[in-house]
Structure formats: structure tokens, C-alpha cells
Amino acid sequence: MRGYKGINIRRIKISQGILSILPVIIILIIIRFYPIMMAIYRSFTNWNGLFRSDWIGLENYVDIFTNSPFWILLRNSLVLLTTVPLQLMIGIFVAVILYEEVKGWRFFRTIIYLPQIIAAVTIGYLFRVAFSLDGPVNLVMRGMGLDFIAIEWLGNTATALGVLVFCLTWFSIGWQAIVILGGMSKISPDVFEAAKMDGANYWQRTFYVVIPIISRTIEYAVIMSMVWTLTSIFAFIYTITAGGPGYETSTIDYMIYTKFYQAGAPYGFASALAVILLIIILSITVVELRITNKASEWE
């Protein structure tokens, strides 16, 4: 009798676990898994979202690599990825300062994270206004007699990308600093104090004490911000440059968006772009994990 009851309880437990995660599994299959499979399949067709969906093999991919602004998009993504080391360096700098609890550190911590709370639409618009031809930046430049710098920032590829890099870096410093600060809570205060007592200056403390201990946190921050840069800056690009001039400041995800509205609905082509984006992100994650695993083996 007792044995029977025991088995029964365990069985209920097993089904409880499965039942608890079942809704999540179903949602993920419908909202994430099914569309990805669909995108992969449709990328080999000339799908237009309706009934036209003929198998055309690799045509979309060939088209992307030979006959589209793809390489410009890739260049832009690479340029924008340079914000990651920038953010990270400034973020570590700020985090170490906050960790030492300088005067008013709570206030600074609150303010530094503030851009993350403001909508990308708002920030993007402020940057567009700031760097417009008669905007605040150029007014200041002219005021200082630096007329030759007062150019049309968003009209040239190089400077427009520069504005985007500046904007994304500025936007992300707070996130990096708070994440690094969280990782630093693992450092025992004794170690830090000991390094201070031994006369290690700010840079030595940062490089020899902080960075080795928080390498896992840095890895997390790098992966997250790289993926973020490749997938989540749509609103910034939309409001600051709208991807222009031409495709000069677009990224892959931005082009998927423009294809969505394009006449003729080239959804098969857009699906191929989506697959390429997915492959890039997966390989970044894998490579990044490999590198950090190697690095921690050397330690």
C-alpha cells in the first residue's frame, strides 16, 4: 500500500515538472522555433508572403552576396561593433570608480544608467537634432570659430557612422558599468584593500586585481553587447539616419525591415538575410565562448 503510494507521488512530481514548463515550450515553438524554420525554408524560395513560393535553390543567397548592398551592411555592422570595446573600457573605468565608493557614488550610479531607461526613439531623435546642419553641435563649433568642423554630419557615410558609434557607446556605458559592478561584488574587499596597501595604483588595481577576477562577467558583457549591436539598434538607425544615405548606414536587420515594405514583397530574399543574421550571431556566440574557455585554460 505504502509502496504504491510512493510511486504514485513520484509520478505526480515528474508530470508536475513537465506540465509546469509545457506552456513555455509551446510558446517558444510557435513564436520562435516555427518562424525560424519557416525563414530557413523560405530563404530557398521566391516567397512573397502569399501563394508564390517556388523553390529557387541558392538564388537568394547568390543575389545577396553578389548583387545587393550586403557587403556595405556587413561593413557597417563591423564598424558599429567597435563600440563594444569602447563601451567596455569606459564601463570598467566607471565601475572601478563606483566600487571604491567615491563621494556621491549612489547618485552617479543612478544617473549613469539613465540612458537605458530613455526610449531609443527619443535618444535617436536627440542625436539627429544635435548633429543636424544647424543643430547644437554645429552651433557650438561655429561659436568656437571652428567653422570647418560644422559639416553635415549625417550626410556623409563616415561621419554618420561616427555619430552612430558615438551614440551607441554613450548609450551603453551605464549598462556596462552596472554589469561590471555586479561582477565585482565577487571580489573580496580584503583583496582590494591589500592591493591598495601594497601601493598598487588605480591602473594596477584595475588590471591585476579586477579584470582577472571578473573575466566571466566581461565575457557575458561582450557577448550580450555584440549580439545587441547586431540585432537591437533598429530604432537608433531609424531615427538618426534612416539607414541613409542609400544603404550607407544600414545594418542587416535594418534591410530586413526595408524589404518588408518593398513593393513585390521579396520575403524569400528577406528570409535569406534573416538566416545570414542568425548564422552570424550563433557563430559570434560560439567563437566567443571558445576563446574565453581557451583563455581561462591558460591562466
Added chain:
Amino acid sequence: MLSKFNQKLTNLVIFLALLGLSISNLYPLFYMFMNSIKSRTDYYVNPFSVWNLKLTWDNYLTMISQFKIFNLFKNSFLISFFSIILLLCFGIVASYAFAKLNFKGKNIIYLLVISTMFIPVQATIIPLYVFFSRIHLVNTFWSVVFIYVGMFIPEVILLMTSGFRGIPDELIEAAKLDGAGYFDVLRYVIVPMGRPAIILCIIFYFIVTWNDLFTPMILLQSMDKRTVMVALAALLSRYSGDPTFQFAGLVLASIPAILVYAFFQHYIIKGISLGATK
């Protein structure tokens, strides 16, 4: 002596650097607000001016009466609200299972669920749009809500599972001995004890869903269904001749998220660092 001087100098430089960074974060907001209550003429004369201005709330009144910004607020709010409710319902139950129950393949399933975090929404949006239009969900809040739930549930589970792991098993066992069923355990043990993680999810995903542009822009095209961010993005490209009016809209749209941050920043900052150490 010299080293003491150096120390002081370093401290000063550090303080100034922090101050500069903080000003660069605050000034744009001040600039936006200041210019939203200026007349257009004053703005074009000098956008930096703060003194001797004729201040006016006209832009705000137009935003409210003609642009109907509170209708847009309602749309955004409903989407955030239902997304959060669903994220919590599914998230709490699943995280409880991942943190406290044993079943076959738990770790593998957990990893698979978390790894869907890396699928960009842009890669799924076209098939989803076509799918939703077949079942007549395009231009309804539910389409956006469902996508948000699918997008954010892995992060929610990540946060909550690590929060729930800290709840002592003894408490759950004691509750079960007292005859508590599955939902009693959730209600009387998991939810009260896991409150920090739950509050963090509410706040964090309110801000994220409130500020999002991409998903609602694709799925909500009819004028009366648009969220505040979609409407503002359209406004910014249309009325390019009237920046003070646009600033007013942006200020209004920023207020809810800033208020939430002002009251709950402690949770947010704790939560961001929590996610990082895992």
C-alpha cells in the same frame, strides 16, 4: 607628500570624469524639456537659451488634445500590461519547475529555452507577420503581446530561476507536509519568497516593452492601435519643421519609464548585476 598630492589629483580627475559623464546623461533631457516649453521662434534664435523666454505649454496641450497622446499611452500600457501578466504566469511556473522540481532532461531543456534568447526578432518577424495575418491577429495588441512573451520569456526564466534557487527546500517541504498542493506552494512560498526577482521582471519588462519600436511598428499599422513609440517615430519624420512640438511628445513619452526607474531603480540595478554573475 608628492604621492598624497597625486592621490588628491587622481581623485579630482576621477570625480570630474564622473561628473562630466553624468552631465552628458542629464543635459539632453533638460535640453529636450526646456525646448519643449519654448516658442518656435525662441528655439530657432538659440536652442541653448534658458533665461528671458516666453514659456508656453501649448505644445503639451496640442499633444494631448490633437495628437491624442493619452490614447497612445493607453495602447502602450495595455500591451506592456498583458505582456507582463503572461510573462509572470508562464515564467513563475516554469522557473519553479527549473529551480525546484526534478524531471527528466531538465538541464537540457533549460539550456534550450535560454538559448532562444539569441534568436533575433528580425529573423522571425516576416513568417510571424504572415502567420498572424492568417489568423487575423495583425493590428491587434495580442500579436505584439505574444511576440514579447516569446522574446522575453527566456530572460525572465533566467532571472527567476536564479532567484528561486535561493528559496530553502525546507520551506517547500514544510508547506507540502501541511497539505499544500502545487498552487499553494506557488502562492504561499515561491511568490512571496521570490518577490525581488518578480518585481525586477515587472519593472524591467515594463520599461523594455514601453520603449520598443520594431515589433509594434511592423504589426500595428492602423492609426488607433499604434503604440506611443510608433506614433512618435512617425511624427518625427513628418513634422520635421516643428521640433518644439516633437520635444513635447518625447518628454511625455519618457515620463512613465523615468518614473518607474525613479521609484524602483534599486531593483533594476540589483537585477542587472544579478544577471551578470550567473
